[in-house]
Amino acid sequence: MPTFRTSPGMRDVLAPDSARFRHFTTVFADVVEAAGYGQVIPPLLEDVGVFARIGDATDVVAKEMYDFVDKGERHVALRPEQTASVCRAFVQHRPAVPWKAWYSGPNFRYEKPQRGRYRQFDQVGIEVLGVDDPYLDAEVITLGWEFFDRLGLRGVTLVLNSLGEPADRGRYVEALRQHFEAHADELSDVSRETLARNPLRVLDSKRAQDAPAIAAAPRIGEFWSVAAAAHFATVQRALDAAGVPYTLDPLLVRGLDYYRRTTFEFQAASLESAQNAVGGGGRYDGLVEDLGGPPTPGIGFALGVDRTLIACDDEGAFPPPPVAVDAFVVDTAGGADAHAITTELRRAGLRVDRAFEGRSMKSQMKSADRSGARLAVIVGTDEATAGTAVVRPLRSDAAQTTVARAELLSTVQEALS
RNA sequence: GUGGGCGUAGCUCAGCCAGGUUAGAGCGCCAGGUUGUGGCCCUGGAGGCCGGGGGUUCAAGUCCCCUCGCUCACCCCA
Numbered sequence: 363m364p365t366f367r368t369s370p371g372m373r374d375v376l377a378p379d380s381a382r383f384r385h386f387t388t389v390f391a392d393v394v395e396a397a398g399y400g401q402v403i404p405p406l407l408e409d410v411g412v413f414a415r416i417g418d419a420t421d422v423v424a425k426e427m428y429d430f431v432d433k434g435e436r437h438v439a440l441r442p443e444q445t446a447s448v449c450r451a452f453v454q455h456r457p458a459v460p461w462k463a464w465y466s467g468p469n470f471r472y473e474k475p476q477r478g479r480y481r482q483f484d485q486v487g488i489e490v491l492g493v494d495d496p497y498l499d500a501e502v503i504t505l506g507w508e509f510f511d512r513l514g515l516r517g518v519t520l521v522l523n524s525l526g527e528p529a530d531r532g533r534y535v536e537a538l539r540q541h542f543e544a545h546a547d548e549l550s551d552v553s554r555e556t557l558a559r560n561p562l563r564v565l566d567s568k569r570a571q572d573a574p575a576i577a578a579a580p581r582i583g584e585f586w587s588v589a590a591a592a593h594f595a596t597v598q599r600a601l602d603a604a605g606v607p608y609t610l611d612p613l614l615v616r617g618l619d620y621y622r623r624t625t626f627e628f629q630a631a632s633l634e635s636a637q638n639a640v641g642g643g644g645r646y647d648g649l650v651e652d653l654g655g656p657p658t659p660g661i662g663f664a665l666g667v668d669r670t671l672i673a674c675d676d677e678g679a680f681p682p683p684p685v686a687v688d689a690f691v692v693d694t695a696g697g698a699d700a701h702a703i704t705t706e707l708r709r710a711g712l713r714v715d716r717a718f719e720g721r722s723m724k725s726q727m728k729s730a731d732r733s734g735a736r737l738a739v740i741v742g743t744d745e746a747t748a749g750t751a752v753v754r755p756l757r758s759d760a761a762q763t764t765v766a767r768a769e770l771l772s773t774v775q776e777a778l779s
Numbered sequence: 780g781u782g783g784g785c786g787u788a789g790c791u792c793a794g795c796c797a798g799g800u801u802a803g804a805g806c807g808c809c810a811g812g813u814u815g816u817g818g819c820c821c822u823g824g825a826g827g828c829c830g831g832g833g834g835u836u837c838a839a840g841u842c843c844c845c846u847c848g849c850u851c852a853c854c855c856c857a
């Protein structure tokens with residue numbers, strides 16, 4: 363067993379999965395940059411206070427923060443998400459609004475790892491600050507939907523709800539508290555604990571025992587202000603017009619405290635119910651102000667890269683992009699010619715690999731085959747002496763040819779064209 | 780943080796229940812068959828503190844305890 367291995371919840375991503383990971387981000391960037399979003403790269407480390415507004419009743423802040431005091435006596439934390447960082451950046455730099463930003467990168471939460479949940483996990487996302495317009499809500503949601511479509515992930519369900527304005531939400535939480543306390547004896551032990559911290563999240567319980575009390579609970583729609591209801595109705599009409607299908611779910615409560623009004627979640631059908639959310643987001647109009655900025659509306663979403671890729675695996679969608687070189691150089695005459703040839707071909711823009719350590723012809727040819735190369739370029743002792751090389755097709759029955767070294771590049775290029 | 784399952788070769792695993800010669804298989808790797816040619820086939824080889832520690836026993840990969848790790852679920856969330 364190795365002396366050192368990855369810390370719990372951390373993992374190495376090796377090829378070819380790493381290429382898929384990178385390609386994921388590329389597709390996302392293509393989709394959102396085409397809609398006017400610019401990349402923002404916030405630091406992994408922030409003052410711990412930046413994240414406090416996520417909600418001190420949430421585990422994310424209360425129990426899962428990777429925080430410590432640095433050598434300058436600053437209390438800092440590895441970011442558990444990036445929305446708060448983006449809002450902090452907005453307050454610090456005050457870019458012109460609307461500020462449309464996208465990001466990708468790792469976040470950190472000290473949780474017990476399991477399938478689709480790591481202590482270091484990647485998200486991609488977008489945020490828009492400075493605009494209060496239901497059509498922006500619809501744009502953001504539509505872009506998320508389009509992204510999954512571009513990836514090829516089919517079994518995605520968009521779930522939609524509105525938490526109302528802050529006052530609506532506050533009255534609703536109080537009503538929920540009264541309702542569940544009246545039915546506390548029907549609730550599971552776990553939900554009774556949740557009730558004490560955050561009545562809203564009791565709605566999120568999937569335990570059968572809680573189902574009757576949840577079914578009888580008041581619904582957020584009864585508490586919407588006229589403005590909040592109108593805003594939400596416009597969002598729905600815009601999605602309808604764009605042909606984006608969604609399901610209304612009055613029980614959808616997002617985990618973080620800053621959400622208000624429009625909230626949504628992307629759920630993958632192939633994932634188990636407990637962790638089927640591959641992405642989520644909503645409005646967080648008060649967050650910038652909480653971080654010391656001016657009152658600024660905001661909306662965005664984050665998508666979990668790891669979980670989305672798991673969903674793709676289960677569906678057979680978005681396979682790892684093939685990584686193959688164009689040519690593989692075999693050299694049984696010492697290796698110097700292989701170095702010269704690989705250098706020449708690579709400088710010409712070709713993808714070229716070779717074998718090392720002077721292994722046997724058979725061994726090097728096996729490596730050539732496994733590399734996926736379409737051509738083998740072979741230099742044995744005869745060719746080395748004569749100043750020639752053999753060009754051998756590996757993916758067809760075409761005959762191999764022997765050419766002078768001066769003609770090697772053009773021969774290879776022609777064979778690959 | 781709480782439970783269940785699992786740690787044996789680089790990888791996937793058998794062997795454990797009923798302790799007993801030198802711990803196995805497939806794949807992969809290296810070499811040979813073909814003294815200069817991949818895929819298919821055959822032969823050989825390298826590679827294991829059987830996760831770690833303690834205990835029971837004449838004897839432990841196998842039984843017991845502890846511990847670490849992985850994993851699944853709860854919780855929480857992407």
